[in-house]
Amino acid sequence: xxxxxxxxxxxxxxxxxxxxxxxxxxxxxxxxxxxxxxxxxxxxxxxxxxxxxxxxxxxxxxxxxxxxxxxxxxxxxxxxxxxxxxxxxxxxxxxxxxxxxxxxxxxxxxxxxxxxxxxxxxxxxxxxxxxxxxxxxxxxxxxxxxxxxxxxxxxxxxxxxxxxxxxxxxxxxxxxxxxxxxx
Amino acid sequence: xxxxxxxxxxxxxxxxxxxxxxxxxxxxxxxxxxxxxxxxxxxxxxxxxxxxxxxxxxxxxxxxxxxxxxxxxxxxxxxxxxxxxxxxxxxxxxxxxxxxxxxxxxxxxxxxxxxxxxxxxxxxxxxxxxxxxxxxxxxxxxxxxxxxxxxxxxxxxxxxxxxxxxxxxxxxxx
Numbered sequence: 001x002x003x004x005x006x007x008x009x010x011x012x013x014x015x016x017x018x019x020x021x022x023x024x025x026x027x028x029x030x031x032x033x034x035x036x037x038x039x040x041x042x043x044x045x046x047x048x049x050x051x052x053x054x055x056x057x058x059x060x061x062x063x064x065x066x067x068x069x070x071x072x073x074x075x076x077x078x079x080x081x082x083x084x085x086x087x088x089x090x091x092x093x094x095x096x097x098x099x100x101x102x103x104x105x106x107x108x109x110x111x112x113x114x115x116x117x118x119x120x121x122x123x124x125x126x127x128x129x130x131x132x133x134x135x136x137x138x139x140x141x142x143x144x145x146x147x148x149x150x151x152x153x154x155x156x157x158x159x160x161x162x163x164x165x166x167x168x169x170x171x172x173x174x175x176x177x178x179x180x181x182x183x
Numbered sequence: 184x185x186x187x188x189x190x191x192x193x194x195x196x197x198x199x200x201x202x203x204x205x206x207x208x209x210x211x212x213x214x215x216x217x218x219x220x221x222x223x224x225x226x227x228x229x230x231x232x233x234x235x236x237x238x239x240x241x242x243x244x245x246x247x248x249x250x251x252x253x254x255x256x257x258x259x260x261x262x263x264x265x266x267x268x269x270x271x272x273x274x275x276x277x278x279x280x281x282x283x284x285x286x287x288x289x290x291x292x293x294x295x296x297x298x299x300x301x302x303x304x305x306x307x308x309x310x311x312x313x314x315x316x317x318x319x320x321x322x323x324x325x326x327x328x329x330x331x332x333x334x335x336x337x338x339x340x341x342x343x344x345x346x347x348x349x350x351x352x353x354x355x356x357x
Binding site for chain 1: 195197198199200201203204205207208209210213217218225228229231232233235237238239240242243244247248251252257260261264267268270271272274275276278279289290292293294295296297298299300301302303304305306307308309310311312313314317318319320324325327328331332335336342345346348349350351352353354356357
């Protein structure tokens with residue numbers, strides 16, 4: 001496959017990331033995995049890692065797949081292609097949106113949209129808590145994080161760093177005791 | 184200076200934005216609204232609504248939009264977008280390079296998997312921060328929120344359909 005073709009595929013993928021990054025999965029499967037360019041199990045591994053890494057999911061998976069197929073150049077090309085549609089659309093909106101903000105019809109529409117945005121975030125939050133099978137006890141720390149950000153205005157950067165440090169201790173301890181029980 | 188702040192801000196968003204778009208929102212909101220005041224809380228909510236209806240992940244959409252609005256030119260938009268992708272890019276190249284070894288690295292994956300419950304907390308924070316007096320102006324806002332919540336939660340309506348209905352409700356009610 002030529003670099004140009006790969007670029008085109010990821011531009012297409014970038015266009016379909018409307019309302020969350022996960023619609024890109026079946027697209028990559030169809031365009032890359034079904035054509036035998038990437039092993040399905042390898043792709044599932046990349047998917048799982050992309051999801052857990054920080055940053056934009058669609059970009060993560062694009063860089064992974066691009067690097068697998070064509071090395072550094074491929075990773076760069078696929079990332080660029082994925083962000084290109086979003087970049088162009090948002091530029092156009094940023095350039096013209098300001099003029100229409102005061103338009104009485106736009107005011108009405110956005111008055112309706114704003115509370116909907118809160119529902120749009122609240123629902124996946126509950127769905128994620130259920131999908132992870134979190135019990136009340138396990139929800140204590142995430143809830144503490146929520147309160148610190150919401151009411152105390154703590155930067156989420158500190159919350160994430162604290163979470164990483166805590167996980168580091170937990171995993172070290174767990175692996176340590178697993179080793180001891182092996183002996 | 185603005186360019187430097189813009190770069191640094193979105194670099195942090197790319198580096199610490201765990202748990203996907205919605206979880207990232209609390210971080211974007213903190214940097215863009217609380218810390219630097221590049222957008223008002225209202226403009227930020229509008230940006231989230233627009234991002235959901237246009238192509239592109241929310242991290243990219245907000246970087247491009249904020250970069251352009253703050254500097255007034257394409258270079259600002261390109262810089263912020265580049266900054267938000269840079270940490271992913273660096274991390275993934277490193278991981279791909281060491282992939283064979285990392286694949287079996289229990290420490291690395293154990294740590295990442297352990298971060299998942301936290302992303303629920305981050306999402307909840309984003310929702311609560313946006314549930315403010317500027318987004319909820321009267322009882323009609325509460326009704327629209329409740330309607331969307333039920334449609335998304337019980338009837339698994341697609342987010343775009345929910346936003347279209349909310350926009351229509353806005354025209355009818357206001």
